[in-house]
Amino acid sequence: xxxxxxxxxxxxxxxxxxxxxxxxxxxxxxxxxxxxxxxxxxxxxxxxxxxxxxxxxxxxxxxxxxxxxxxxxxxxxxxxxxxxxxxxxxxxxxxxxxxxxxxxxxxxxxxxxxxxxxxxxxxxxxxxxxxxxxxxxxxxxxxxxxxxxxxxxxxxxxxxxxxxxxxxxxxxxxxxxxxxxxxxxxxxxxxxxxxxxxxxxxxxxxxxxxxxxxxxxxxxxxxxxxxxxxxxxxxxxxxxxxxxxxxxxxxxxxxxxxxxxxxxxxxxxxxxxxxxxxxxxxxxxxxxxxxxxxxxxxxxxxxxxxxxxxxxxxxxxxxxxxxxxxxxxxxxxxxxxxxxxxxxxxxxxxxxxxxxxxxxxxxxxxxxxxxxxxxxxxxxxxxxxxxxxxxxxxxxxxxxxxxxxxxxxxxxxxxxxxxxxxxxxxxxxxxxxxxxxxxxxxxxxxxxxxxxxxxxxxxxxxxxxxxxxxxxxx
Numbered sequence: 001x002x003x004x005x006x007x008x009x010x011x012x013x014x015x016x017x018x019x020x021x022x023x024x025x026x027x028x029x030x031x032x033x034x035x036x037x038x039x040x041x042x043x044x045x046x047x048x049x050x051x052x053x054x055x056x057x058x059x060x061x062x063x064x065x066x067x068x069x070x071x072x073x074x075x076x077x078x079x080x081x082x083x084x085x086x087x088x089x090x091x092x093x094x095x096x097x098x099x100x101x102x103x104x105x106x107x108x109x110x111x112x113x114x115x116x117x118x119x120x121x122x123x124x125x126x127x128x129x130x131x132x133x134x135x136x137x138x139x140x141x142x143x144x145x146x147x148x149x150x151x152x153x154x155x156x157x158x159x160x161x162x163x164x165x166x167x168x169x170x171x172x173x174x175x176x177x178x179x180x181x182x183x184x185x186x187x188x189x190x191x192x193x194x195x196x197x198x199x200x201x202x203x204x205x206x207x208x209x210x211x212x213x214x215x216x217x218x219x220x221x222x223x224x225x226x227x228x229x230x231x232x233x234x235x236x237x238x239x240x241x242x243x244x245x246x247x248x249x250x251x252x253x254x255x256x257x258x259x260x261x262x263x264x265x266x267x268x269x270x271x272x273x274x275x276x277x278x279x280x281x282x283x284x285x286x287x288x289x290x291x292x293x294x295x296x297x298x299x300x301x302x303x304x305x306x307x308x309x310x311x312x313x314x315x316x317x318x319x320x321x322x323x324x325x326x327x328x329x330x331x332x333x334x335x336x337x338x339x340x341x342x343x344x345x346x347x348x349x350x351x352x353x354x355x356x357x358x359x360x361x362x363x364x365x366x367x368x369x370x371x372x373x374x375x376x377x378x379x380x381x382x383x384x385x386x387x388x389x390x391x392x393x394x395x396x397x398x399x400x401x402x403x404x405x406x407x408x409x410x411x412x413x414x415x416x417x418x419x420x421x422x423x424x425x426x427x428x429x430x431x432x433x434x435x436x437x438x439x440x441x442x443x444x445x446x447x448x449x450x451x452x453x454x455x456x457x458x459x460x461x462x463x464x465x466x467x468x469x470x471x472x473x474x
Contacts, residue, residue: 033460033472037315038450039432040469041107045087053314057432059087061306069303070155070293071108076101080155080295087308090292090445093385094200098240103387104468106328106445108292109433112305115294116184116284117260122146123158123297142166149280152241155295161280166267179262179279185300186219186256189286196285197260198245198293205233207273208266212246219256228263241280245290245331260284289331291443305441308432312344312425317453319422321364323351324391324405324456324464324472329444332384333358339443341390343436345428347421351392352440358382360412362402364394369420377404377412387447389465393455396422408465410458 038050039057048055063069063084070080071088076099081088088108092099143165153159164177189195195214209231216224227248235242250258260282267273281293294303325341340352341360347367354361360377363370377390391405401419404412432449433442450470460472 031473033452033454033456033474035450035452035470035472036317037310037430038448038470039107039446040448041089041105041446042469045089045105045107048310048315051310051315054311057087057308057310059085059306059308060438061085062304067302067304068155068295069110070295072099077151078153078155078293087306094241094243095385096235096242096244098237098242100385102328102447104447106447107308107432108445109306109308109442110291110303110330111287111439111441111443112302113285113287113291113294114300114302115296116188116258116286116300117182117282118296118299119182120282120293120296121153121156121158122160122162122280123156143276147278153281153293155281155293156297159280159295161278163276163278164264165274165276166264166269167274167276177264179264179277182282182284183217183259184257184284188257188300189216189250189255191250191253191255193250193255193286194247194288195250195258195260196245196247196283196287196290198243198281198283198285198290199262200241200243200280201232201236201262201277202238202241203236203275203277204238205236205264205275205277207268207271208264208275209233210236210262210264212244213261213263214246214248215259216250216252216255217257217259218252218254223259224252224255225250236277241278243290247288247290258284288335288337289443291330305434305438307434307438309429310432312428312430316344316349316425316430316451318425319396320453320455321349321394322392322452322454322456323450324389324452324461324470325351325449326387326389326447326465326470327442327444328385328387328447329353329382329442330384331443333378333380333382338435338440340431340433340435340440341442342449343431343434344423344425345430345436347423347425348436349394349423350436351390352435360390360404360406362392362394362404362412363420364396364402365420365423368423369418372401372415372418372420374402374404374412374415378406379412389461391456391461391464394420395455396420405458405461408458408462410461 072092074091090106146160210233212229214227334357343350361375363373393403399416400414402415
């Protein structure tokens with residue numbers, strides 16, 4: 001897939017791909033139920049499409065040259081922003097099969113992460129292991145070169161990728177290559193930390209195998225446990241950059257740092273084995289699952305967490321409320337970290353993915369009535385980068401007090417025994433994609449989110465799931 005784009009660094013603007021807007025809420029259509037607050041990232045990243053209170057969405061995030069963030073624009077080019085308090089919208093995403101367009105703009109919400117790979121953009125030609133990124137054991141590839149990639153990955157003045165080819169080596173000169181063996185700083189990791197390694201690869205490999213490896217080291221540089229992925233070469237594409245990720249939990253009691261690399265091994269020239277591969281944008285993160293790339297040019301850098309809020313006043317209703325949200329996650333089910341979809345200031349109304357890794361939990365008033373909840377919405381495996389529609393009904397004084405919906409179908413265990421105290425809100429905030437204290441970011445994003453001051457039926461939820469935007473018929 002090829003793209004054209006200007007190469008200026010651009011901050012996200014509200015309403016990427018505005019010409020793609022469809023569905024949503026029409027104020028003049030009497031056949032649709034009007035929400036109290038409705039957000040559609042296709043139309044704006046900074047204001048709600050419809051609201052009974054303030055429509056303004058406030059983004060709080062500190063950025064700069066040492067705290068960059070990236071997004072993929074409407075031309076499929078990765079861009080960087082160093083501007084504080086500006087939301088990001090993704091139009092594309094990468095996975096094992098290449099780059100794909102989102103059906104709608106995705107409003108990004110991500111946690112604080114550090115890229116411990118110190119030169120991810122490969123703006124110099126150094127090949128030392130503590131910089132980047134090649135080690136050869138035995139014979140060497142017959143081609144090793146750095147090639148400009150700024151036209152597709154426009155996240156620094158210079159972005160390059162490693163091109164390695166092993167095709168014309170004489171018999172007997174077999175090769176094992178370790179691509180990306182950068183070592184993180186002392187104290188960067190500890191026992192039980194999760195380490196997520198990611199890189200984009202394009203090319204072909206015939207014979208041999210390729211694996212992703214994470215090696216634990218103590219503070220003195222003594223190696224410990226070696227973690228190795230299953231082989232990955234079957235997913236290589238000669239036409240698309242594909243995103244490969246590998247997450248491990250570190251087990252050594254004395255681990256202080258890690259080395260990660262792609263290991264190309266068991267390559268035997270005498271039997272015709274060969275490879276022609278390209279590698280770009282290495283990232284080493286502390287945490288479960290991959291997040292958007294953080295470009296580095298000589299030192300590790302941190303992307304700060306994002307918090308998005310809007311006023312509760314007149315936009316949310318305390319004793320009777322329904323909500324529908326369409327979202328996508330960077331990682332598949334199975335993560336044990338709590339990731340929030342929505343929350344309010346105390347008394348806290350919340351919706352989040354809980355520690356089971358496959359379940360969504362809802363509480364109408366966790367502060368005063370914690371027992372009133374549905375805690376098993378979804379409760380099955382789901383994939384990364386797939387649109388999920390999740391909703392709830394809350395009603396005080398009438399059973400069921402809580403009810404959940406997944407992809408338009410009633411889901412989870414309704415709470416028929418535990419009523420809740422209606423939330424008392426005044427100048428409080430509603431949080432999009434994080435907790436009420438601004439942590440537990442979704443690590444994904446929101447397509448649309450809507451709140452209603454009434455109970456929605458299964459028919460209405462299914463209609464909203466099956467149609468563009470969030471439309472709820474009367």
